[in-house]
Amino acid sequence: MAKGMKYDSKSIHKDVIERLAKLRETIEKYRYEYHVLDKSNISPMALDSLKHELVDIESRYPELITPDSPSQRIAGKPLPEFKKVTHKVSQWSFNDAFSEEEMVEFDTRVKRFLKQASDENLNPDLSASSVSLIHSPTYICEHKIDGLKIVLEYEKGFLKTAVTRGDGKVGEDVTENVKTIESVPLKLTQSVNIIVEGEVWMAKSQLKILNEKRKRDGEEPFANPRNLAAGSIRQLDPKIVAERRLSTFIYDIAEYDDMPYRQYLELELLKELGFKINPHYKHCKNIDEVISYWKEWKDKMPREDYLADGIVVKVDERKYQDMLGYTGKAPRWGIAFKFPAEQVTTILEDIVFQVGRTGVITPVAHLRPVSVAGSTVSRATLHNEDEINRLDVRIGDTVILQKAGDVIPDIVSVVKELRPRNSKPYVFPTRIPACGGDGKIERIPGQSAWRCVSTDSFEQSKRKFYYFVSKKCFNIDGLGPKIINLLLENNLISTLDDIFTLKKGDILALPRFAEKSVDNLLISIEKARKITLPRFLSSLSISQVGEETAYDVALHFGNIGKIMSAKYEELKAMYGVGPVVAQSVVDWFKESNNKKLIKNLLKQIEIEKVQMIESSSLKGKIFVFTGILPTLEREVGQEMVRKTGGEISSSVSKNTSYVVAGESAGSKLDKAKKLGVKIISEKEFLEMIK
Numbered sequence: 001m002a003k004g005m006k007y008d009s010k011s012i013h014k015d016v017i018e019r020l021a022k023l024r025e026t027i028e029k030y031r032y033e034y035h036v037l038d039k040s041n042i043s044p045m046a047l048d049s050l051k052h053e054l055v056d057i058e059s060r061y062p063e064l065i066t067p068d069s070p071s072q073r074i075a076g077k078p079l080p081e082f083k084k085v086t087h088k089v090s091q092w093s094f095n096d097a098f099s100e101e102e103m104v105e106f107d108t109r110v111k112r113f114l115k116q117a118s119d120e121n122l123n124p125d126l127s128a129s130s131v132s133l134i135h136s137p138t139y140i141c142e143h144k145i146d147g148l149k150i151v152l153e154y155e156k157g158f159l160k161t162a163v164t165r166g167d168g169k170v171g172e173d174v175t176e177n178v179k180t181i182e183s184v185p186l187k188l189t190q191s192v193n194i195i196v197e198g199e200v201w202m203a204k205s206q207l208k209i210l211n212e213k214r215k216r217d218g219e220e221p222f223a224n225p226r227n228l229a230a231g232s233i234r235q236l237d238p239k240i241v242a243e244r245r246l247s248t249f250i251y252d253i254a255e256y257d258d259m260p261y262r263q264y265l266e267l268e269l270l271k272e273l274g275f276k277i278n279p280h281y282k283h284c285k286n287i288d289e290v291i292s293y294w295k296e297w298k299d300k301m302p303r304e305d306y307l308a309d310g311i312v313v314k315v316d317e318r319k320y321q322d323m324l325g326y327t328g329k330a331p332r333w334g335i336a337f338k339f340p341a342e343q344v345t346t347i348l349e350d351i352v353f354q355v356g357r358t359g360v361i362t363p364v365a366h367l368r369p370v371s372v373a374g375s376t377v378s379r380a381t382l383h384n385e386d387e388i389n390r391l392d393v394r395i396g397d398t399v400i401l402q403k404a405g406d407v408i409p410d411i412v413s414v415v416k417e418l419r420p421r422n423s424k425p426y427v428f429p430t431r432i433p434a435c436g437g438d439g440k441i442e443r444i445p446g447q448s449a450w451r452c453v454s455t456d457s458f459e460q461s462k463r464k465f466y467y468f469v470s471k472k473c474f475n476i477d478g479l480g481p482k483i484i485n486l487l488l489e490n491n492l493i494s495t496l497d498d499i500f501t502l503k504k505g506d507i508l509a510l511p512r513f514a515e516k517s518v519d520n521l522l523i524s525i526e527k528a529r530k531i532t533l534p535r536f537l538s539s540l541s542i543s544q545v546g547e548e549t550a551y552d553v554a555l556h557f558g559n560i561g562k563i564m565s566a567k568y569e570e571l572k573a574m575y576g577v578g579p580v581v582a583q584s585v586v587d588w589f590k591e592s593n594n595k596k597l598i599k600n601l602l603k604q605i606e607i608e609k610v611q612m613i614e615s616s617s618l619k620g621k622i623f624v625f626t627g628i629l630p631t632l633e634r635e636v637g638q639e640m641v642r643k644t645g646g647e648i649s650s651s652v653s654k655n656t657s658y659v660v661a662g663e664s665a666g667s668k669l670d671k672a673k674k675l676g677v678k679i680i681s682e683k684e685f686l687e688m689i690k
Contacts (some may be wrong), residue, residue: 001625002095009072010038012061012064016057016061016323017064019057019418020054020058020061020064022069022417022418022472023050023053023054023057023069023347023418023467023498024066024069025687026050026055026415026417026418027047027050027051027054027070028070029417030042030050031047032071034047039227040223040224040227041462042308042400042415043343043400043612044146044226045309045341045342045343045344046341046343046344046345046400046412047420048096048338048341048344049205049341049344049345049346049370050341050345051070051071051096051416052096052098053345054069054070055071058071066299071329079210081172081234081236082173082174082234082303083172083173084166084170084171084172084173085161085163085170085172085173086169086170087151087163087164087166087168087170087171088153088195088254089151089195089255090169090252090493091149091151091166091168091171091197092167092168092326092329092331092687093168093329093330094312094331094334094335094336095292095327095335095336096336096337096338097331097335097336097337097338098338098340098341099371100291101301103287103290103291103294103313103335103337103370104149104287106287106313106335107286107287107290109332110137110315110320110324110332110333111136111137113323113324113332114137114257114320114323114324118163118323119322119325119513126338126597127292135315135343136286137315137317137320137506138283138284138285138286138315138316138317139283139284139286139289139290139313139314139315140189140263140264140267140281140282140283140313140315140316141281141282141284141294141311141312141313141316142251142267142278142280142281142311142312142314143249143278143280143281143288143297143304143308143311143312144308144310144311144312144336144337145201145249145278145300145306145307145308146201146204146225146226146306146307146308146309146339147200147201147225147226147229147230147306147307148164148199148200148201148230148233149164149165149197149198149199149200149228149599149616150162150163150164150165150178150197150199150200150233151163151165151171151193151195151196151197151254152173152178152195152196152197152198152200152250153194153196153232153670154188154192154193154195155193155195156192156193157187157188157189157190157191157192158186158187158188158556159175159178159179159184159185159186159187160175161175162174162177162178162179162184163175164176164233164276171520172234172339174233174234176238177232177233177234177235177238177241178233178305179238180238180239180241180242180246181200181241181246181248181353181496182245182247183247183248183275183276184248185273185274185275188273188274188357189273189274190272190273190674192256192257192273193256193257194246194253194255194256194273195254195255195256196250196252196253196254196270196275197250197251197252197253197254198248198249198250198251198252198275199248199249199251200229200230200233200246200247201225201226201229201246201247201248201249201306201307202225202226202228202229202232202244202245202246202247202306203225203245203247203305204223204305204306204672205223205227205305206244206245206306207225210222210228210244215688218250222341224308225306228244229244229246232244232477233246247276247306248275248276249276249277249278249343250270250275250276250277250355251267251277251278252564253266253269253270253272260320261317261318262316262317262318262427263316263317263318263321264281264316265578267281276322280297282543283316283618283646288336290311290313293311294310294311294337294339294574295584297311297339298339298340299666301339301621302670302674303670307395308339308556309338309339310335310336310337310338310339311336312334312335312337313334313335313336313337314333314334315333321333323447324404326343330490340371340372341373342372342373342402342403343399343400343401343402343412344370344371344372344400345370345398345399345400345401345415346367346368346370346398346399346401347367347368347369347397347398347399348365348366348367348393348394348395348396348397348398348411349366349368349395350365350366350395351363351364351365351366351382351388351395351426352364352366353429353432353628354461355432355434355435355452355459355463356374356463356491357460357463357464357466357467357541358451358460358541358542358543359435359451359452359454359455359457359460359543360444360449360450360451360543360674361432361441361450361451361452362381362383362384363381363382363383363384363388364379364380364381365379365380365381365382365399365411366379366395367379367380367399367401370401370630372401372402372403372409373403377401377403377409379409380401380408380409380410380411381408381409381410382411383448384448384449384450385428385443385450386446386450387447388426388526391411391413391414392414392416392425393411393414393426394419394423394424394425394426395423395426396413396419396420396423397414397415397416397418397419397420397423398412398414398415398418398419399412399414399415400412400413400414400415407462415622428450429441432452432595433511434457434458434459435452435453435454435457435460436452436454436456436458436459436460437453437454437455437456437457438453438454439454440452440453440454441608446580447502447580449646458488461488461494462481462484462485462488463541464496464541465484465488465493465496465499466481466484467539468496468499468539468541469484469499469528471503471633471635472535472538472547472635473529473531473535473536473538473539474531474539475528475635476499476524476525476537477524478517478520478521478524479499479521479524479525481660483521486510486511487502487507487510490510492506492507492510495597495600496539496597496601497597497600497601497603498685499525499603500525500601500604500605500632501604502520502522502525504518504535507521507522527560528605529604529605529606529607530605530606531605531606531607531608532554532594532607532608533554533558533559533560533607533608533609534547534550534551534554534555534608534637534642535550536560536601536605536607537550537553537560538550539564540588540594540597540598542584542585542588543584543588544580544581544584545581545584545585546586547638547648548647548648549581551579552574552577553571553574553577553585556574558609559607559609560598560602560607563585564595564598565589566585566586566589567586568582568583571585571586581649596607618641618644618645618646618688618689619644619645619646620645620646620647621641621646621647621657622646622647622649622655622656622657622658623638623646623647623648623649623656623657623658623660624648624649624650624651624652624656624658624659624660624668624672625638625648625659625660625662626659626660626661626662626665626666626668626669627661627663627664627665627666627669628662628663628664629660629662629682630662630682631682632682632685632686637660637682638639639690640689644689651668652671652672652675652677653666653675654675654677655679656672656675656677657677658677658678658679658680658685658688659679659680660675660676660680660681660682660685661679661680661681662681662682
């Protein structure tokens with residue numbers, strides 16, 4: 001449910017009450033599976049999203065909060081296989097923040113509460129100088145490790161018990177298992193009585209080793225480090241735990257006679273006593289520094305050998321922590337600032353259809369706006385009819401949305417427990433108005449895609465023009481979608497070759513055009529009259545013919561005339577073409593309108609030959625470009641690669657030879673590092689090309 005959504009102020013609508021009941025039931029189901037049974041039938045990120053929606057509704061309707069609501073709980077019940085232990089210190093969980101705005105709100109609440117506490121003289125021992133500083137608390141930031149929380153008690157420096165968090169009051173005694181973890185000291189450096197808290201986790205590299213062994217033994221690989229760490233701690237045989245090579249980070253002191261007066265001093269004391277702490281904590285003077293730390297680590301975290309889904313932010317001064325205290329389930333002095341989720345839940349409000357430049361129909365989900373992977377989205381692709389049927393997605397459904405990097409979001413699955421009553425399976429249409437003519441659509445033989453029967457709809461025409469002038473094709477600067485639409489609406493262009501016949505007087509008559517802007521546009525059009533054969537072939541929007549296929553076909557035939565007269569068998573025999581592409585090319589060039597278009601275009605443009613250096617050492621090497629390069633446009637770099645016999649890919653895999661990385665390189669760079677793919681700069685790339 002989108003944050004900020006309004007409800008009927010006169011009374012609480014029954015749909016809200018129903019939604020709340022279903023949310024509670026669903027969250028409890030998945031929380032029990034995840035925290036108690038260590039099963040991941042829904043991702044932690046998606047579960048967080050459901051909980052966030054629950055809290056949002058309850059914050060608007062506090063009269064609907066019940067004692068058994070998931071928002072009032074800490075975690076699941078302990079498993080029966082281990083002895084139950086009552087915690088000496090109650091175990092709290094932190095409230096979550098998902099945006100910079102929510103962190104600023106947290107900072108405001110902290111300062112407001114501290115001011116109120118000092119004004120009411122709730123702490124009479126507070127000095128005047130301390131009171132003046134209350135309005136500027138500082139913070140400690142630590143990584144929020146995705147593992148299993150553990151509570152360790154030491155008597156006179158020796159480990160007495162290790163207990164899981166359980167439901168916050170009662171946990172499971174897993175002492176013998178925890179003793180097998182090398183990072184847990186059996187004896188501290190000082191003879192003290194202390195209770196500490198931390199996280200048990202498994203390294204991603206260790207999971208890889210275990211899974212490789214399981215594959216060799218013909219066993220199913222483990223799903224993720226978090227579940228394996230939790231499952232290992234609950235093994236009844238400590239020998240199995242020892243083999244798993246778990247680790248810990250200890251981050252808090254729950255009980256101690258001489259408690260440090262600042263949070264960062266707690267971490268230093270823990271280190272002195274012999275505990276392993278996470279080295280990346282940072283003291284921040286204000287909330288702006290907290291947000292900067294979060295921004296830094298949301299990009300760097302994938303490179304670490306452990307999982308973390310955010311940072312934990314705590315008021316550093318213990319006296320302020322004491323003044324702030326706790327709510328029913330969480331401390332007021334701390335919060336978990338989650339990294340942008342790659343999976344969230346939202347509501348599918350409608351399914352609409354987009355007509356592509358080749359007439360292919362793509363169903364698009366219109367969603368209740370939601371933040372995923374750091375940006376707010378309201379659209380997701382549903383790919384085709386088969387995908388809609390596979391998901392059994394319906395209008396009104398709660399869906400799990402996934403986004404990785406810059407990729408368009410996908411709907412992963414439907415939370416069917418939250419499906420509205422009387423919902424009906426989605427029926428794929430037989431006509432779409434944007435197709436033109438009578439709107440009929442047809443399924444492409446041998447494929448899961450549908451396309452318009454009519455090939456001359458206005459929507460298709462627009463998209464063909466957009467692609468024709470794009471950087472990948474003719475690269476006409478200043479001729480964007482808005483200008484194309486304007487030219488089409490005023491009947492100044494109707495076929496692709498019309499672009500090169502435009503005159504100054506034609507364009508000056510249009511709104512928002514001045515003499516200078518018209519001159520600049522005409523100069524751009526003039527510069528575009530020379531084009532390579534691969535780019536020209538790609539610009540024609542032939543179904544199934546993308547950049548790489550266009551390049552292969554262009555190099556094979558050498559000129560447009562030979563391509564136009566190519567036989568099906570000759571095209572099909574080419575590497576990387578195949579029967580579907582071959583038939584599409586033959587069919588396109590058979591059309592009289594298309595032959596006429598080529599003839600008219602050749603009157604306006606000059607097609608340059610592409611010469612490949614056969615002896616190049618880069619022949620067959622696969623390149624991926626990512627980020628913003630200092631001087632090269634990505635399309636120019638890609639063409640350089642093709643001219644030297646190399647290949648271009650849009651995604652990184654183990655087959656990638658080089659990743660050319662510039663500024664703001666994202667998920668592709670991270671994947672390249674993970675796979676050990678060679679990463680080079682623009683300078684190194686240009687040296688290589690020379």
